[in-house]
Amino acid sequence: MEGLAKFPPRPTGAGAMFQLLRDGRPRTRAALVAATGQARSTVAARIDALREIGLLAPAGEASSTGGRPPSTFAFDPTSRIVLGVDLGATHARIAVTDLAGEPIGHLQEPLAIADGPTRVLDWVAEAGAKVIARAGRRADELVGIGIGLPGPVDHTTGRPVNPPIMPGWDGTDVPGELYARLRAPVLVDNDVNIMALGEHRTMCPTVSDLLFVKVATGIGAGVIMDGELRRGAQGAAGDLGHVTVPRAADIPCRCGNTGCLEAVAGGAAIASRLRDQGAAVSSTADIVDLVRAGDLAAGQAVRQAGRDIGTVLAASVSLLNPARIIVGGVLSEAGEHLMAGIREIVYQRSLPLATQHLRIATTGAGAEAGVVGAAHLVTEQYLSAASIDTLITAKEDS
Structure with a gap:
């Protein structure tokens, strides 16, 4: 992260020891000596270093078997703050x-990503300052900003790459633009990746292998394998919406190809078909409202979308063998119509071994999955052993 890169990392050992403390459980010096195998003086020095940078705080006294009760120390997550930003086609959450x-x-707030990077990033900066102030925190406590964009992102640079629904964003230096506005390091990823990360870290951290599928205006997936987010060689892993499906045939997609899943099962495609049938639909949320109101055509359209998505997911299940498929996004709020269609095809077309323990469910984190995942994107880097060693080195050298 930009704010840390100016100081060359120098191993201190405190960063590695801190990883034992990230679960928030209070520990004594003796417990840390036993866990690390280090001398008591070494552990004490590392505790002092972690307290100096604000990540460790006293947590009371442990029970004693005789004599003075030993002091305990625990991770203090309140010492710093992070901004998580989730930008969709028509919404913004921070x-x-x-x-x-x-x-x-x-x-x-409602916000169109098509308004362009200047308008949208100005909103992020203004909303970020506002939400920090409302929370009673200071801007100088901000250690980083995580942001999810609704399009392909080169994760190494944070720049969007030919995003179909983001006119004017291609190649935009999002980290640089936001750093100039908020003076904090910035990490950028695809919006579905951050939703997958948020869902995994908060709702099912013990599930090592899962797919998070977002079904909204577009369709995409975040891939968690072996407990880690997998982006692929260039960050394009999980682009389900642009996999060809037989039923799409020659239907054009906004990506420039034909036959894409998104062209028949995305919210925009469903809304277009319902409008052709006379329905007053202008957004994915309108589709959900119709389904909830018992509209037969809308319910059938969403169920068929589920079947089309299930066709692509069945192949993904055979290829990746996830333990869980989590479905989020606006269209997932349309009751069981979407989920029934997905389950029907996945269980029908995937091998029994791959589906033996597979669970397919809607998101538990809900709309907060994106912003929470974006925050975790930052904290997992900020709290890594190497990053903490860098912070300690900088503190000692200042």
Whole structure:
């Protein structure tokens, strides 16, 4: 992250020891000596270093078997803050969290990503300052900003790459633009990746292998394998919406190809078909409202979309063998119509071994998955052993 790169990392050992403390459980010096195998003086020095940078705080006294009770120390996630930003095609959410990813303030507004980077990033900066102030925190406590964009992102640079629904964004230096506005390091990823990360870290951290599928205006997936987010060689992993499906045939997609899943099962495609049938539909949320109101045509259209998505997911299940498929996005709020279609095809077309313990469910984190995942994107880098060693080195050299 830009704010840390100016100081060359120098191993201190405190960063590695801190990883034992990230679960928030209070520990004594003796417990840390036993866990690390280091001398008591070494452990004490590392505790002091972690306290100096604000990541460790006294946590009371442990029970004693005789004599003075030993002091305990624990990770203090409230010492710094992070901004998590989730930008969709037509919405923007932002949250300020502590270093454990716990939201302490949030804001949501309609915002069109097609308005372009200047308008949208200005909103992020203004909303970020507002939500930090409302939470009673200071801008100088901000250690980083995580942001999800609704299009392909080169994760190494944070720049969008030919995003179909983001006119004017191609190649935009999003980290640089936001750093100039908020003076904090910035990490950028695809919006579905951050939703997958948020869902995994908050709702099912013990599930090592899962797919998070977002079904909204477009369709995409975040891939968690072996407990880690997998982006692929160039960050394009999980682009389900542009996999060809037989039923799409020659239907044009906004990506420039034909026959894409998104062209028949995305919210925009469903809304277009319902309008052709005379329905007053202008957005994916309108489709959900119709389904909830019992509209037969809307319910059938959403169920068929589920079947089309299930066709692509069945291949993904055979290829990746996830333990869980989580479905989020606006269209997932349309009751069981979408989920029934997905389950029907996945269980029908995938091998029994691959589906033996497979669970397909809607998101538990809901709309907060994106902002929480964006915050975790930052904290997992900020709290890494190497990053903490760098912070300690900088503190000692200042």
